[in-house]
Amino acid sequence: MKTMSLIVLAALAAPAHAQFAKPDDAIKYRQSAMALTGAHFGRLGAMANGRVPFDAKAAADNAEVVALVSKLAFTGFTDGSGQGNTRAKAEVWGEADKFKTAASRQQEEAARLLAAAKTGNLDNLKAAFGETAKTCKGCHDNFRRE
Numbered sequence: 001m002k003t004m005s006l007i008v009l010a011a012l013a014a015p016a017h018a019q020f021a022k023p024d025d026a027i028k029y030r031q032s033a034m035a036l037t038g039a040h041f042g043r044l045g046a047m048a049n050g051r052v053p054f055d056a057k058a059a060a061d062n063a064e065v066v067a068l069v070s071k072l073a074f075t076g077f078t079d080g081s082g083q084g085n086t087r088a089k090a091e092v093w094g095e096a097d098k099f100k101t102a103a104s105r106q107q108e109e110a111a112r113l114l115a116a117a118k119t120g121n122l123d124n125l126k127a128a129f130g131e132t133a134k135t136c137k138g139c140h141d142n143f144r145r146e
């Protein structure tokens with residue numbers, strides 16, 4: 001993705017709460033972002049685990065999506081969107097500091113994953129993929145219902 005479009009998307013993402021007319025919209029938004037993140041993270045995992053051949057360009061492109069879209073997902077956990085068709089635990093809001101810390105960690109690792117993917121080196125990708133996966137899992141274990 002071009003740097004300019006990333007900047008534009010980031011600017012649009014900033015006042016996200018104002019963009020959801022109702023809690024259900026926020027839930028759908030974050031679930032969509034999670035689904036996209038999962039799809040693109042899965043493609044990286046397939047390369048990291050040797051299920052598909054390593055392709056440096058594809059790795060960088062996928063990591064770009066993960067870094068951006070996983071960040072967007074966190075903007076969907078707006079106040080009042082803990083009820084409804086969601087597996088988010090009440091702790092997302094009840095332990096907001098802990099959730100924000102976990103979110104920050106995920107975003108740091110996703111940024112490292114992107115940097116690693118851009119090196120074009122499979123070992124770098126493998127290492128960063130593993131670290132990022134831990135931050136995904138940590139958050140899911142603590143803040144997502146079965």
Ligand code: ASC
Pocket residue numbers: 038041042045133134136137140
């Ligand atoms: C994925 C995916 C997750 C994480 C998690 C990491 O590919 O969809 O939720 O990795 O399983 O342990």
